[in-house]
Amino acid sequence: MNTSTRHFIGGVSAVLGYFAALILVPLILASVYEVISRYVFNQPTIWAYEIGYMAMGASFLLGSAYTLRDGQHVRIDVLATHFSPRLKATLDLTGYLLLFLPIGIWLTFALYHYTVEAYEWGERSGESAWNPVVWPYHLVFFTAFAAMVLQVIAEMLGCLQTLFTSGTGED
Numbered sequence: 001m002n003t004s005t006r007h008f009i010g011g012v013s014a015v016l017g018y019f020a021a022l023i024l025v026p027l028i029l030a031s032v033y034e035v036i037s038r039y040v041f042n043q044p045t046i047w048a049y050e051i052g053y054m055a056m057g058a059s060f061l062l063g064s065a066y067t068l069r070d071g072q073h074v075r076i077d078v079l080a081t082h083f084s085p086r087l088k089a090t091l092d093l094t095g096y097l098l099l100f101l102p103i104g105i106w107l108t109f110a111l112y113h114y115t116v117e118a119y120e121w122g123e124r125s126g127e128s129a130w131n132p133v134v135w136p137y138h139l140v141f142f143t144a145f146a147a148m149v150l151q152v153i154a155e156m157l158g159c160l161q162t163l164f165t166s167g168t169g170e171d
Contacts (some may be wrong), residue, residue, distance in 0.1 A: 017066025
């Protein structure tokens with residue numbers, strides 16, 4: 001994989017990130033509608049709660065690869081700000097390789113099977129009277145974790161590029 005592959009994966013992460021932002025629009029509209037319906041007209045909806053948790057979960061998960069791509073995830077940089085680029089790349093690569101990648105791959109495969117089972121069984125939420133099928137929601141989970149694994153691979157390639165192209169100063 002080369003730099004163009006990293007850019008392609010980053011582009012996929014960006015598209016999912018923008019889609020995650022767009023999901024917030026129906027979330028806001030549903031929430032406003034529910035509040036007005038419940039408190040002004042005393043007629044609560046049967047679907048707003050499920051739209052809310054599904055839209056928020058989808059937005060959060062789909063935006064995670066984009067967040068990693070742009071380096072905006074939560075991390076503790078108190079010490080790392082004083083490290084050389086090579087040492088930072090080594091620490092990041094180690095974390096990605098030993099922790100994030102194995103867990104991400106495992107979760108991606110598990111979520112794939114969970115999505116297929118939910119579809120085959122016609123699984124429903126059971127959370128409200130609306131009771132929608134949940135396989136589309138599970139599909140979003142699977143897609144988000146697959147995108148995150150791809151973005152981790154792109155980040156690892158960036159770390160390797162830093163390690164192999166940086167000068168050999170003291171770390």
